[in-house]
Amino acid sequence: MSVSNQNLALKRTVPVFVRPRTDAFLVKCANYLNFVETYLASMNVQNPYLRVLDSGAETEVLRNGKTLIMLGSNNYLGLSTHPVVVKAVKKAIDIYGTGCCSSRPLAGTTSLHVELEKELAEFKSAEASLLFSTGYMTMMGTICALAGENDVIFSDQLNHASIIDGIKLAKAQIRVFRHSDMAHLEELLAACDPEANKLIVTDGVFSMKGDLANLPEIKNLADRYGAWIMIDDAHGSGVMGENGRGVAEHFGLEGEIDLVCCTFSKVFGTVGGAVAARRDVIEFLKFNSRPFVFTASLPPSVVATVLASLRVLKGSPHLLRNLRKNAQILKDGLTALGFPVMATPTPIIPIPLGNDEKVFRLAWALEDEGVFVNPIVPPAVSAESSLIRVTAMATHTEEELEFALDRFKLVGRRLGLI
Ligand SMILES: Cc1ncc(COP(=O)(O)O)c(C=O)c1O
Incomplete structure (x- = not known):
């Protein structure tokens, strides 16, 4: 028998198992589509x-x-079509082109990114700020970098999905308090190990009900129980407070909230987000927040949109x-x-x-x-x-x-x- 025939004989004796391709994913999709169709047809x-x-x-x-x-x-x-903002975006495209084609830590930081981080920090009365590619990633990236398995996060029942997903990614212990129920929050804080790191996270403006977090009472409880506070001010930034600086301004608590997050997809008329905090926290996030490190940097045109929107907002x-x-x-x-x-x-x-x-x-x-x-x-x-x-x-x-x-x-x- 020639060598090649020997190989063929060997192959024929080895049983080949062909697993049928699973259709569970298709079944899942079909069930969902069927549910939606039936549900809409019923109405x-x-x-x-x-x-x-x-x-x-x-x-x-x-x-x-x-x-x-x-x-x-x-x-x-109405800033997404404001002439001053649109002009700034066109100029940024002429100078920088359409995108950075890199993550921030590598080749994705332009002088516009740095300028915006500085202006946003001032706007939010913080030492520094850090841009993320979406608002969703801002909440998620801040929480999952700072908190871990041994930390306890107190989260309002109606918090945005970006907060909930950030807590899941952090694998932190979660305590959900009834919506804006400060007595319940206190109960949960009191029951927690006094030595545990605690973070209270809340939307500033609740996006579906349009109500505000009780920030003064949250601050009071955080001080008493040694907790940090993070607010998701997606709908408060540019809207709440005498100068539109957000929910913290509205309550006279500027500079007193540990982590203030905002998105650029509302007032700022584009996409992206930022967290404002102490400088050492921001420096830590730059190298430890995976949703910051492992994704492409915001295009300079987007950064220029936010910079121009912020300036129009302050001057109008x-x-x-x-x-x-x-x-x-x-x-x-x-x-x-x-x-x-x-x-x-x-x-x-x-x-x-x-x-x-x-x-x-x-x-x-x-x-x-x-x-x-x-x-x-x-x-x-x-x-x-x-x-x-x-x-x-x-x-x-x-x-x-x-x-x-x-x-x-x-x-x-x-x-x-x-
Ligand atoms: C309260 C709140 N937080 C976070 C986000 C996420 O922001 P973005 O859509 O800019 O990613 C949104 C937007 O839907 C929101 O309403």
Whole structure:
């Protein structure tokens, strides 16, 4: 037998096991799609998510060739299309091109990144700040770098997913306190090992309900129990406080919160985020936060957007005044119409309807009549808290708001909601 024939004989004697390809993943997807289809069909509505827009995040948007009044954007001050901001972005592209093509620690730090970190630290009354590529990564990257298995994190029940996922990644011990229930927080702090490292984490503005964390009481408890505080000020930065410096400014606690995080996807009109803290903490995060180290740096055009937005914000107090005025017009108007509007100190105006079907029907009917609003159902809120989330912008005109309120009246009556 030749050598090659010997090999062939050998191969034939070795049994070959071919495992059937698992279809469990496909079954999972199919079950989900089936669930969604059945669920929407039971209410006779279409899926209201991922609606495609053909224009920027302005007060009027284009969809399917139709103009809609936008009451669902977090572009609170209208900065994403502000001419000064847009000009700065174009200039940055001319100088730096479209991206850094590297992570921050390697070749992804430009003088713009450093400039923004300095200005944001000043804005947040902190020694230093650090940029992340999204707001989500900011929360996650801060928590998972600082906390570990032996540390205890006290987290508000309604905190954003980025906080919850950061705690999971940190494998820290978690104690969830009932939403803004300070007595419950104290109970949990008191029951904790006094020697344990403790971190209280809370949204500054709760994004779905539009209410604020009780920061003064959280600070009081943190001081008494030796805990650190981290706030996710995604919706407070640029919005709350006399100068828009955030929830800490609103409560007179600037410079007293250990870790202040913000996102650039709301007021700052783009994408990204930052944490502001003591210099030594920021230096530690630069080399220990995996979501900072192991991802591409923010493109200079994005950094230029935030820098320009921040400067416009600081130099245009009328924008904040307009935002507050417009939010009040919407709150008063919707309340007068008979909608169950939740009172909030923010431009987020929740209309809880307690039932997904009512929420979807109202959202679609408003779209048909020329108004875009966000339907919020589980898992973003609990099952009984489904709501329509309306947000005001500084740049809405009175005519736009009047039109929207008129459509709310029409549709609310037609659906028997008011
Ligand atoms: C409270 C809160 N935290 C964090 C995030 C995440 O920020 P980003 O979307 O900029 O990643 C969001 C945005 O959805 C948010 O509302």
